[in-house]
Amino acid sequence: MEDLMLLLLDDETGVPAAAGTLPYTLGGAVLVELALLGRIGTDGDNTSWINDPKVHVTGEGPLDDPLLQEAYDKVAEKPRGAQSLLLHIGGSLYNPLIERLLERGLIRREKKRVLGIFKMNALPATESDYEPRMRDRIKAVLVDGAQPDTRTAALIALLSSSGALPMLRPQLAWSSPVIKRAKELEQGHWGAEAVNTAVTRTAAAIAVSTAAVTVTVVTSTN
Template sequence: MKQPESLAQRMFLLALDPDKGRTHSSTYLRPLIRSAVLTELYLSGHLRDDAGKPAVEVAGPCADPVLAGVLQEIGEGRPRRWQHWVGRQGRQTTDAVRDQLIDGGLLRAEPRRVLGLFPSTYYTLRDPRVRSRLTATVSAVLRDPVGRVDPADAALVSLSVLGQLHKVVPRAKRKEHKQKIKALTEVTGPAAPALKKTIDTYHAAAAG
């Protein structure tokens, strides 16, 4: 069974609703995917936190072209806070991760028309067990002591919660494991709270 190769690919599959053939709202999905890329770069040691801003610690090698592209963005840009990088180039990064999943044989894209008029795309998992395995990992992380959880798996939970993936971590589970999720978010790194701030900004704008 093929597995997604990056944290961003794993988050994309968790954000997919297999019954509807589409992903979570693009408004939240894009910063979610960006935060997953930044988190993986941080956990792998390519990025460090420098007074609340990501800075390049190791410029390479970075085999994944999406990760390499974001690392280059940060290296060539002026120092900005994590939230800036979470919100930047969201569509391009998300599309690139989706294409990786399609090219890698994990996802199938089927062109369709809504009401026979409006073009749309229906996404199908080639092997539904891949997503089931990811959701099982999320459940295991919520059961296991934080000290025994791999940071990349901790990120699956914290980013799912902060990215509003309610079907992955339902409200009841979030309430039950509130303190544990807080600890997992600390393990995940600085891109996770930056994701929360980004989505809180969206909520504030919508309410206004």
């Protein structure tokens, strides 16, 4: 969750890429984290968003992370499709994740003036090498064709499905082969099948939700 939030934040301003659909993307990150921990699964064998298969909890025992526990409890309340869960889970995640990144020293809070008049808060990246190392792993997969570890593949799938990948600042390499490679990972061509299915369905739900928001915005401005 924190890794995705960190990647989305502009390193100079702290403004997140694809901010209009951020709750869906962050909600997806939580579902993916639960899937990687083996704590959620999906019904059926169709990875398409059309049927929006229900997400269910698996495993027992409390989770160490309170944000994951809250999401797990939400999934356990009643059967819901991934698309519905994204907003239920992701709508309140921005502030807690920002606070975690501040506590870890990966971003800092600054007060700035725009045009010398208007005050604003900025959340620039610190000098930590944590994010650059994460970006290097992503570029190695997308540009050099390296085999991804599970978490790097999941991060790329989330960034690709949300449409945020080309908007990251500083920008990652962007080309037709990179787009193709990102889509392959988004569609589950990596890792264990059970994890692939959960991640692929979450990515599909994010893509559909993002498209729906985009259509709504475009329609309302025309």
